[in-house]
Amino acid sequence: AGFPPPGPAITCILSLTLKQSLMLSSPLLLFANRRDVRLVDGEGVQGESAIVVSELEDAAAVDFLFDESLIFWTDVSEEAIKQTHWNQSSNSVVVSGLNSPDGLACDWLGKKLYWTDSETNRIEVANLDGTSRKVLVWMDLDQPRAIALNPGQRYMYWTDWGEEPRIERAGMDGSSRKVIVNKNIHWPNGLTIDLVEEKLYWADAKLSFIHRANLDGSAREAVVEGTLTHPFALTLSKETLYWTDWQTRSIHACNKHSGDKTREILSGIYSPMDIQVLEPYRQPYIQTPCSNDNGGCSHLCLLSPLQPFYSCACPTGVQLKADGKTCKPGAEQVLLLARRTDLRRISLDLPDFTDIVLQVHDIRHAIAIDYDPVEGFVYWTDDEVRAIRRSYIDGSNATILVNMDINHPDGIAVDWVARNLYWTDTGTDRIEVTRLNGTSRKILISEDLEEPRAIVLDPVNG
Incomplete structure (x- = not known):
């Protein structure tokens, strides 16, 4: 309780929270709460959260771009992706005309937004301002939900909790698609990547566990088993996993290796949805083939696991010219x-x-x-x-x-x-x-x- 009213007070609390968290060296957690987007101290010291954006319809997925102080979220009711600067109280629509944008991920190197839509069954990408929107994956998707990026290795990962539940990975240009987990999986909700140790973590709400594996799906092992009620979203800081739970309406944490030191960070949340650790070390800078001159592409430069490690792409429905770099003026038929x-x-x-x-x-x-x-x-x-x-x-x-x-x-x-x-x-x-x-x-x-x-x-x- 005791939440500040929206407006200038937010900015003040935010800078306070940011300062305190830097002093406390505990991570800041950014989470969507349907009616608003909030921040909370990762050690749960304060026991309450600060509102970043209020008066929302149905905020579901959330991500950020630390370098530019940007926070993005999807609103399933407004069928849009929206953004705000964390030192401002205004927000704006980035992408509209979506159906059910359940998952969202910001490519901090290529400056792109990736999202899943469980109604159109598509994975799409666009520039941060919503331009050059393109459908990347449209075949064999049933209920795509969480999406996570590893731009350093140029792969994206997503969960699908449809008829044949699975976790898939593909190049960030949609190439080299492969199912990496499809056994002992039912409702894969949360998904996050440990960039340092190169591990993939996911939460299964039906089987009540958090598992991890190598980034190709091998060497799978359990982290937390049996004690979870309905884990929804998952994120990680240096040594700690954090997740939201729909049944307890709380944010929980544990050690990422052993699964012990389980604790509750924040309880009594209205409707906890997606969660991210809002820290610069979650978005390390690396030079990419798209860093210089947009890779020579006229529109989208997308990272790829295949040589030359990027590909130029065009807005949905528009063909690439024979030079492999320039888009045609528009769709011809x-x-x-x-x-x-x-x-x-x-x-x-x-x-x-x-x-x-x-x-x-x-x-x-x-x-x-x-x-x-x-x-x-x-x-x-x-x-x-x-x-x-x-x-x-x-x-x-x-x-x-x-x-x-x-x-x-x-x-x-x-x-x-x-x-x-x-x-x-x-x-x-x-x-x-x-x-x-x-x-x-x-x-x-x-x-x-x-x-x-x-x-x-x-x-x-x-």
């Missing part, structure tokens, strides 16, 4: 999809066929959609707003073209040669045409139409 309350585009250039939501607001009942390849506008009908609208293919510059005397706009078709737009209206039972900019509107057919729906043009042959 695109499928457009109207889905009642949103519009999506799917690149057909790449095998993952990931759908990207166009960032257009106030779509209530989109029905038909078409595209003008000349100016790059997408056109669609909205039956509830009773309008024809258009925007660029990225969702920007959205405008209403026609909204007068429209009842139930249905089919739509772009004449990209003569620069006209045709549509059907099942309310007025008409087919109409206008210039692509919305001027010179004309009724083409109003007789003998009962429920005119789909419409298609062949402009080349008129």
Whole structure:
């Protein structure tokens, strides 16, 4: 209890906590608590936690970039990844349009965010500001949850608690994917890497244990067995493991080698989720192939376990040019999809066929959609707003073209040669045409139409 109100008080408590922890030489623990993100002293001396960010919906996963004083978290209700500086009280959205972002990891060397989504069953990566977002893994994922990075060796690790529970690893560019643990595993929730001793630790909530193994899954051994109730997330400082437990609603700790010296760090937590040791030694600096000039890549430079130890990558749906470094300007073949309350585009250039939501607001009942390849506008009908609208293919510059005397706009078709737009209206039972900019509107057919729906043009042959 006795939590400070949000605002300047937080900054004060934080700097205090930071100072005290440096003096006490005990690590700071950063954890998500659904309604907020908090810090607590790793030795549990103070017995209470400080709020970093308050008034959140559903904060689940958390990570940080120590060098830049950045804290990141996923919000499952807001379907976004957000960030704050730990000396500021404001926060901002980094990546939006997610479904269920359960796991999050910051690549402190390549300055990237990696995350799992258990609803889309994908692992994605983006720059720290959310740009150049790319799907890395999309096949054979069932319920991906925790994700941990080892950028020094250029591998990422994740847990999957689906039908066939397992821990997998792959290069941080998605290459060399391999299952490393798939026996004696049920609900692998927490996952963390001991960078110094090169060990992987994980917590299993169903089998109530914490195990560890080499980074390739070999030499597996038990650390804590049988005494855990529902371990969720796991992190580690020099010699100590820390984990959150859903049933005890506490943060617990033990010795990372022997599993003894078990103790409770903080109890009575509202809903403890992900946890990280917020210390610079968890993010040691190493020169990487991406450190200089972004590896020569136009967009994403991703670390790889294979020679030359990095690969250039492009935003989802965009192909890499033959030089292996530069991305094409955009997707060349695109499928457009109207889905009642949103519009999506799917690149057909790449095998993952990931759908990207166009960032257009106030779509209530989109029905038909078409595209003008000349100016790059997408056109669609909205039956509830009773309008024809258009925007660029990225969702920007959205405008209403026609909204007068429209009842139930249905089919739509772009004449990209003569620069006209045709549509059907099942309310007025008409087919109409206008210039692509919305001027010179004309009724083409109003007789003998009962429920005119789909419409298609062949402009080349008129």
